Amino acid sequence: MNNKKLSKGIHSGNDNEKKVNYLNTLINKASEAFSEANYDNALKYYNEAILIDQENHVLYSNKSAILLKLGKAKEAIEEADYAINLQPSWPKVFIFFI
Numbered sequence: 001m002n003n004k005k006l007s008k009g010i011h012s013g014n015d016n017e018k019k020v021n022y023l024n025t026l027i028n029k030a031s032e033a034f035s036e037a038n039y040d041n042a043l044k045y046y047n048e049a050i051l052i053d054q055e056n057h058v059l060y061s062n063k064s065a066i067l068l069k070l071g072k073a074k075e076a077i078e079e080a081d082y083a084i085n086l087q088p089s090w091p092k093v094f095i096f097f098i
Helices: 017-035 039-052 057-069 073-086
Strands: none
Touching (some): 017 039, 039 057, 057 073
16 A cells, blocks of 8 residues: 555655655555554545645555445545546556455
């Protein structure tokens, strides 16, 4: 559930370096929370990460997995659909629903 990839909308550079570092911190915290089955916190961190990088399909895919764990299938499908729209060739998002 780790994601070091950034979308085209955010990239490393002097202006964005703090934003990128904070985004990676959020992703790491979300991954840690997920691995500890603390899905509410993982969801919180992914929601915050998405506010920073709204074009990152992996964030939406991972959020979808968390929502499934929380029993929120309809919301999970909506997030998965958004991830697919951002990156139609991203196979991981389909695995959650098999």
